[in-house]
Amino acid sequence: MRHLLLALLCCLSLAVHAAADPAVMRQLAAEESDDKIAAIHKLALTAEPEALALLQQLADGSLKDDKGEEITINNRVRRELEGALAVLKLIDPDVTVRFAAVKEIASNVDAAMAPMLARARDRETEPKIRALLVEAHALATLKDADPQLRIAAARALASSADPNTKAQLKAQSEEANEVESEVRRAAFQSYLAVKDRLTLAETLGRIFSGLSLGSILLLAALGLAITYGVMGVINMAHGELLMIGAYATYAMQGVFRTHFPAQLDWYLLAAVPVAFFAAAAVGILLERTVIRWLYGRALETLLATWGLSLMLIQAARVIFGAQNVEVANPSWMSGGLEILPSIVLPLNRIVIVGFALFVLMLVWVLMNRTRLGMFVRAVTQNRAMAGCVGVPTGRIDTVAFALGAGIAGLGGVALSQIANVGPDMGQGYIVDSFMVVVLGGVGQLAGAVWAALGLGIVTKFIESWAGAVIAKIVVLVFIIMFIQKRPQGLFALKGRFVEN
């Protein structure tokens, strides 16, 4: 079927006026996929601009038949259609169009395409497209009748990073499929090279997903590292502060949709401060009304904040409804960055890793480079003495709690981009957050950072060979054992600052 298409590129002059032909249109609107595919090939063979436009319309789903109904296609037709369009676009003057076309072709090469790919390769001036065409051509000639060509093809494929190529090389290196030992050897060597590259890519991908999970854990836990770690408040309502941040993001999205639809893509930037202050305000409210009366009474704080968390969940249900709300990724966070054909890093996760770093920097600067941070540290280290030298300890407590809550709000902004936003979303993160803080060592921000990243990467590595359910169990068991051995966590405060 394909070679029909390829013939067209050799003889562009052979112009059949199929685009306007009603018979072809009828065939395109036919019930059977085979008829549609035949019509697509006929159209593609004309290589006329109208035919290209018609096929493009068919791909977009905007082509109508004579009754005015949309012509629908299934995956099989779509694959043929995309292949045909890619071949037609191979001569497009625009580099990005050509690049996409070559990638489409490379994912579905067969032997009949070799001459066409060779011509396209020799004509191509853009190096990255040329490299792709070289690989595609090699793949097409891997089963050529000439053993010399086969060897050349196998050698050329050593630079590939495509899992499909790996499978083909493997097949070519087996005696059942290849008679020439020379070709087998070349194919096997290339196979090893591609396999190593893919294994490396896989490990990199896994580390990235671990990093991504770690950054999410960190954003969820960083606020708690301040309120629990530094101030010693067991705040069971921490998860709900995350939820408030996420709902603030949702609210900003709504505001932008109704008032600034043109700038909708940037609602997330506006949501960052809004979520921070909304969560901080709720934090202040909680601290002033409930928590400050309970300082030093861990058990009562735990119960009181748990009650508060239930109240906050119900409040969210009343205000926003019990169903999850939809928070869309802005367009600049949709899609992925293709590092290699086998790993695509989703943009939303990359942005969140960056955001986690930004929040971490912010907290570090606040705690270590500002007067407020100094006061907070002083109060944690020795409350009585700090009070004696004039630090307003009560107010510092409020501000520190608000800061922790605000950072939880920022975590909520990040979560809204990858997870579901609903009234009880916080419940799923409270355990993870405490896990991170306890593992890292109470009273230490650095501990929380290492614990979050470590847990993220370890979880992802276990997940990839044992599945998500087992991974969760293994990580919890590991933490229980670790805390048994080392109750103070990874990093412990040392010296005379340690209370009791």
Place this chain on the structure above:
Amino acid sequence: MQRRNFVKATALTLALAAAGFVTQPAVAADTIKVGILHSLSGTMAISETALKETALMTIAEINAKGGVMGKQLEAVVVDPASNWPLFAEKARQLLTQDKVAVVFGCWTSVSRKSVNPVFKELNGLLFYPVQYEGEELEKNVFYTGAAPNQQAIPAVEYLMSKDGGAAKRWVLLGTDYVYPRTTNKILRAFLKSKGVAEADIMEEYTPFGHSDYQTIIAKIKKFAGEGKKTAVVSTINGDSNVPFYKELGNAGLKATDVPVVAFSVGEEELRGVDTKPLVGHLAAWNYFQSIKNPQNDAFIKMYRDWAKKQKLPKAESVVTNDPMEATYVGIHMWKQAVEKAKSTDVDKVIAAVGGQKFKAPSGFEIKMDEKNHHLHKPVLIGEVKADGQFNVVWKTKGPVKAAPWSPYIPGNDKKKGEPEGK
């Protein structure tokens, strides 16, 4: 407890109980109570809330046309909150306290399994509107969703066909509970019977509410890169589908390369997802909103009007889906059966439901099987379009009889096609 407190508490309980007893018969005289048991919060709320709305809409429709046997229906809505033991508690409450004549509810099989003993013990009546794994036939339950041979098996057969992409390798991906595990057990046996090797099947599970699908997507990519055409069968349930499809779109896994066919994802679940990168991924159901026929047009219009009248969130973009249709059909079948039996007595109604026919929005006059408590339903396979609707690419010629006991599970050939003790 001090004696005085005990006396007080007992008196209070008695007084409350008495109040309950006194008020109820007065209401029950001119209305028939029906229970609606769907999660309105938690991980399943994404799917089940719409079913509650559909049930209320259908009840309002029936009431507007004069009710059932001249009596108005009165809906009792409870929220079991995606919490499986709570389903049993709420079911008991509906049957003993509210004394409902029938219950429409449940989505996940685990919730159905947890209410089954309650319906059996109290001889209640449940209409279950969602496709499920089969392997069950309760006297007290009518199944208006699909059994495996009305959804899972045809979907896999389609993917094996030339038009479906002739898949040779299979990823069976699901949420970790009874429905996906059983369905995958059936599918594994089916695939083996078609000559698929053990090494060409990968099975993966995630917990309820899971939101990080990076590893799974990476694994699917790796599995698909081994040279043979791969397809994914997803039995992921609830709001995990949103992060799953987001990740799928972002990772650039296209339907033309690795098609994903889902059994628990319909128009409603895709409302929260950008479907442009998902064009071509599939779902298998017995109804799609995009079907064109007069019954369906009326059904869609009725639901849109209902959403506007009830001021549902985003009422302008509500959609209908398969379990909503099954709910609608179930309630009408129950109404017809009550009218035939001239009573709401559970045993009489059960005897009358078999053989009921109803012109459903799927475009067929569908029938409740005389014996096996399942509907005869058409099977449809749809591809996701850019607007979140489905484009039907394959369908059966007519309704198919359900086989709740899948022939691919050993020992099932000896089981009877009707509930025990009937």
